[in-house]
Amino acid sequence: MQFPIFQVPYLGNGLTIALDGIVHVVISHGFAIGAMAIIVLSEYLGFKNSSRRWESFAKDFLRFSVIIITGVGAVTGVGLWLITSALSPRSIGSMLRVFFWPWFLEWIVFSLEVSVLLIYYFLWDRWSAKKKKQHIRLGFSYVLLALFSAVLITGILGFMLTPDGWPWNKSFWAAFFNPSFLPQLLLRTGLSFIMGAVFSAGYCLATRRDADFRREALRLCGKVALVLFAVTAVASAWYLQSIPSRFRTHAAFAILTSKLSQHPELFYLINAAGALILVAFALLSLRGSSSILRALLVPALLFSLGFVSEFERIREFTRGPYLMPGYMYSNQVLLEENPFYNEAGLLKNSFWFNKTTDNPDPIKQGVYLFAQNCSSCHTISGINDIKDRVQGRTEDGIYVILGHTREMVPFMPPFSGTEEERKILAHFFFALSEGEIKLGAPSRFAPLAGSKNE
Amino acid sequence: MLVKPLGGELLRGLLFVSFYLHLSFVLLAIGTAIISLFYFLGNRGDKSTGEARWDREILRTFMAHKSLAAVLGVGPLLLIQVGHSVPFFSSIGLWAPVWMALILLLIVASLAIDVLGHRIRGRRSWHLGLGIIGLASFLGVPAVFVVVLVTAENPEGWFAIIKNNFRLAGPLALHWLLRYLHILGAAIVIGAAFHYLFSKRKDSRKDSALSRWLVIGILIQFVLGPLLYLSLPRRPGAAANLFLLIGVIGAGLLLRSVYYLKNKGRAMGIKTLAPISALVLFFMLLTRQTLQDKTFLPLEREYQAKAAIYEKTLGPFRQPSVQKYQSDLDIVYDRGAVIYSRSCAFCHGDAADGDGPEAKNLAVPPENLSAVRTDRRTLHKIILAGTPGSGMPYFSFFDRSKIQGLMDYLDQKWGVLGPNEPPPGPVPQAALEQAQKIYDQTCAQCHGQDGRGSRQAQDFRPSVPDLTVYNLTPQRTFAIISNGYPGTVMSGFSAAYSEDVRWGLAKIINDKRK
Numbered sequence: 001m002q003f004p005i006f007q008v009p010y011l012g013n014g015l016t017i018a019l020d021g022i023v024h025v026v027i028s029h030g031f032a033i034g035a036m037a038i039i040v041l042s043e044y045l046g047f048k049n050s051s052r053r054w055e056s057f058a059k060d061f062l063r064f065s066v067i068i069i070t071g072v073g074a075v076t077g078v079g080l081w082l083i084t085s086a087l088s089p090r091s092i093g094s095m096l097r098v099f100f101w102p103w104f105l106e107w108i109v110f111s112l113e114v115s116v117l118l119i120y121y122f123l124w125d126r127w128s129a130k131k132k133k134q135h136i137r138l139g140f141s142y143v144l145l146a147l148f149s150a151v152l153i154t155g156i157l158g159f160m161l162t163p164d165g166w167p168w169n170k171s172f173w174a175a176f177f178n179p180s181f182l183p184q185l186l187l188r189t190g191l192s193f194i195m196g197a198v199f200s201a202g203y204c205l206a207t208r209r210d211a212d213f214r215r216e217a218l219r220l221c222g223k224v225a226l227v228l229f230a231v232t233a234v235a236s237a238w239y240l241q242s243i244p245s246r247f248r249t250h251a252a253f254a255i256l257t258s259k260l261s262q263h264p265e266l267f268y269l270i271n272a273a274g275a276l277i278l279v280a281f282a283l284l285s286l287r288g289s290s291s292i293l294r295a296l297l298v299p300a301l302l303f304s305l306g307f308v309s310e311f312e313r314i315r316e317f318t319r320g321p322y323l324m325p326g327y328m329y330s331n332q333v334l335l336e337e338n339p340f341y342n343e344a345g346l347l348k349n350s351f352w353f354n355k356t357t358d359n360p361d362p363i364k365q366g367v368y369l370f371a372q373n374c375s376s377c378h379t380i381s382g383i384n385d386i387k388d389r390v391q392g393r394t395e396d397g398i399y400v401i402l403g404h405t406r407e408m409v410p411f412m413p414p415f416s417g418t419e420e421e422r423k424i425l426a427h428f429f430f431a432l433s434e435g436e437i438k439l440g441a442p443s444r445f446a447p448l449a450g451s452k453n454e
Numbered sequence: 455m456l457v458k459p460l461g462g463e464l465l466r467g468l469l470f471v472s473f474y475l476h477l478s479f480v481l482l483a484i485g486t487a488i489i490s491l492f493y494f495l496g497n498r499g500d501k502s503t504g505e506a507r508w509d510r511e512i513l514r515t516f517m518a519h520k521s522l523a524a525v526l527g528v529g530p531l532l533l534i535q536v537g538h539s540v541p542f543f544s545s546i547g548l549w550a551p552v553w554m555a556l557i558l559l560l561i562v563a564s565l566a567i568d569v570l571g572h573r574i575r576g577r578r579s580w581h582l583g584l585g586i587i588g589l590a591s592f593l594g595v596p597a598v599f600v601v602v603l604v605t606a607e608n609p610e611g612w613f614a615i616i617k618n619n620f621r622l623a624g625p626l627a628l629h630w631l632l633r634y635l636h637i638l639g640a641a642i643v644i645g646a647a648f649h650y651l652f653s654k655r656k657d658s659r660k661d662s663a664l665s666r667w668l669v670i671g672i673l674i675q676f677v678l679g680p681l682l683y684l685s686l687p688r689r690p691g692a693a694a695n696l697f698l699l700i701g702v703i704g705a706g707l708l709l710r711s712v713y714y715l716k717n718k719g720r721a722m723g724i725k726t727l728a729p730i731s732a733l734v735l736f737f738m739l740l741t742r743q744t745l746q747d748k749t750f751l752p753l754e755r756e757y758q759a760k761a762a763i764y765e766k767t768l769g770p771f772r773q774p775s776v777q778k779y780q781s782d783l784d785i786v787y788d789r790g791a792v793i794y795s796r797s798c799a800f801c802h803g804d805a806a807d808g809d810g811p812e813a814k815n816l817a818v819p820p821e822n823l824s825a826v827r828t829d830r831r832t833l834h835k836i837i838l839a840g841t842p843g844s845g846m847p848y849f850s851f852f853d854r855s856k857i858q859g860l861m862d863y864l865d866q867k868w869g870v871l872g873p874n875e876p877p878p879g880p881v882p883q884a885a886l887e888q889a890q891k892i893y894d895q896t897c898a899q900c901h902g903q904d905g906r907g908s909r910q911a912q913d914f915r916p917s918v919p920d921l922t923v924y925n926l927t928p929q930r931t932f933a934i935i936s937n938g939y940p941g942t943v944m945s946g947f948s949a950a951y952s953e954d955v956r957w958g959l960a961k962i963i964n965d966k967r968k
Contacts, residue, residue: 001539001540001543001757001761003543003544003546003547004544004547004548004550004616005547006547006550006551008554016554020557063572066517067517067565067568067569067572070517070520070521070524070564070568071561071564071565071568072561072564072565074521074524074525075524075557075560075561075564076557076561078524078525078527078528078531078557078560079556079557079560081528081531082553082554082556082557083554083557085535085543085546085553086546086547086549086550086553086554087550087554089539089543089546089547090543092535093535093539093543094456096459096532096535096536097456097457097458097459097536098456100459100460100532100536101459103532104529104532107472107525107528107529107532108529110525110528111522111525111526111528111529113525114521114522114525115522118517118518118521118522122518167776167779167780168776170456244783245786245788246782246783246784246785246786246787249786249787249788249856250787252853253851253852253853256853258848258850258851261850261851261852261853261854262838262850262853262854262857263854264853264854264855325779325783326776326779326780334768334775335775335776335778335779336768336771336772336775336776337768337771338771338775339771339774339775340767340768340771355613356613356616356617391842392840392841392842392843392915393840393842393844393845393847394816394817394818394843394844394845396815396816396817396845397816397818397844397845397846397847398845399815400800400801400812400815400816400845401845401847403812404800404812407796407797407800408796408797408800408847409797409851410785410787410796411851443551444620447616
């Protein structure tokens, strides 16, 4: 199965998915689980202590959260799907075949989750007084549904990092309950509540004028965050252990990239600083000192965002050459297809290339070889520009390197294609790096479009 | 290749049910947005009349409709991607940019309309802007979905789309437009029906306004429907025609009820009207799926057959590739020896003699690493930046500790970070003096008097090595002086100078490094 290839110009495909993904994770974890848990807890406290202030805090924060969760969180979640089906159709198509039923179940859970959230929101006033208890129970059941949703998705995401015996036996249960499933679930839960606590504290600081209540509410956020720090720390260590060392060894590089790879101390320093700021934020929340918290709020929010991005980036990056380890390379070529293409030729077997252009022009062929082999990570003239990657190399050097990407760079897939095709691609890259061919930032490769071909 | 988890009747049944649920809320959300915004515009800031608050009342339900529409949409998306992967993913690939723009459209639409529905502070012109932006974005969403479906259902049009620079043209474009408008019409009908049936029936003016919407909506559909029918790319077949007929009759009943009977004071109650509306939608969607299956089912069979052949072709490669994966998993790039054997040896050779299996393919041969003598800083620089003008790439994709490990390995194994070594035998004084003259006159032109490289050689690629920090064993230096370095400006001097003089040159050159 082959599909028309599209690349997001300049940004590249990975970053496009990441941008949507980070927004989604921050909201689905931080708001849909973390903040919502604190909202329900606040409602419960308001009910238990017959406190109007807790009640109104919960209600106001709920309105804000519901708009964010349904308007941005849910849409970016579906959006991840929309983007991957456009940019990485073979991988999402294959993942669907492995995990159809959990995903189908997730659809039902997700729909229930949103329905319960809407009922919880719209019935706040109507289910007061006698029905208040019932309303609170509804809130808790929402949080449970949201957590269950996380369980389902974590099994699928964990598989992409640690498929365990699946490549051999294609066993669904081994794939779902894979080695990184539990630690990742725990880690995600921890991150959710920490973020939820920071968001809640932020909302409280921004909207509550009553100093006594503010102190009380902040104390709740501080407690939640501190408890979950401990959980998150243990879960992180466990999670890292569950990643095969072949992958784990690139964790720091995933964050530092080629630009900073020679300064690994930065990686540790920034992580330590972030953890410190978040712990300080939680401790100060316990003490309820609003003025310092206000100053720390933005750094705390940024570091929460940073930690989530870091976690997802490491997860996505370290499995390197594979999209589905043991089955598919990151450029959507199947492991078993690679030797086939090397024998039978890639272009000859490229449905869309053959249908859309009968041009034997080696440049067009080079472009399409790039599209199939490299464009899931590299762009032309954008981020991770292939020109920069081959700059300064001789044509024969590029040819040799192309034949060894898999060994030479531990997170690159092998080149798929015959030696003749490898020569064509090497020539294309060389001409590109020497400025003999000038391309803008193409988004289509067959026919070449979205660029100025001079 | 992976097995399809489900297919046949189960898949089509689930697809129909989930799509029905999804589309009900989609139409409700669109209808709600259109109707409430219409009233909002009509009010022009006049807050006193009863109608002024309708927009708000109606719009308040938008958040629920659009949220449920979005989450319920996941089901059919999931099913169609599993059941009809090839046509659906191909179509998405063709429409990738607009397809991805859906995310932005949906976020903008729901935030704008929700904020408007909640009347979160601000001025009226602001609200007007929000409403228009929200509605415009929201109406873009079905346009995208329709184009994706139209394309998926008509594979014979795929290459025309590409040739047409990724635009729809001809009869398919007209079909798309009519289908899109038909959805907006349906949204007005369903939206109006919902608010008409479920709003509190106290306000008779609102009641008649909404029933007017309903009538107008149905009439629009009666005009658009036949046009859409005519624009169908292939003959619908008996089943689809039958379903369509039932749907049309149902719609007629609905129209009769809300228009004629109501004027005579015999309007049907909610208990009759709601199921009829639901049934009309049911049969219309059944028609849709029957039409869709007419292309999808044969296509599916065709692709299944192709997949089986491909599966067979790949068969011999399967087991070895998984084995390779398994053994690769055990190779951890955290030690110098591993990194050398994986990332360096294919050019530089296992013995680091520059004679790896790829050496024959390179015009500038890989350096004989076992002969290199340099310091850590210089070596680090070379590994990080590579050697422009040769095949030697940069290795900054290894972080510092890994490169340090690699350098330690090179040093332990071959003494790469070792000191200068003296020539194997004494060099006669006369030869040494002659060699010095030759260096000054010939070598220095490129290598510079001090050994750092002359100005004239600045642009050489590969560049001239800085002899004060980088050199080779005397034997290797001697060999290069004698035979040159292929693929570079450095030529051989074995014919020009005696062996003694060349040893002299090797000594002079190597002594540049302190």
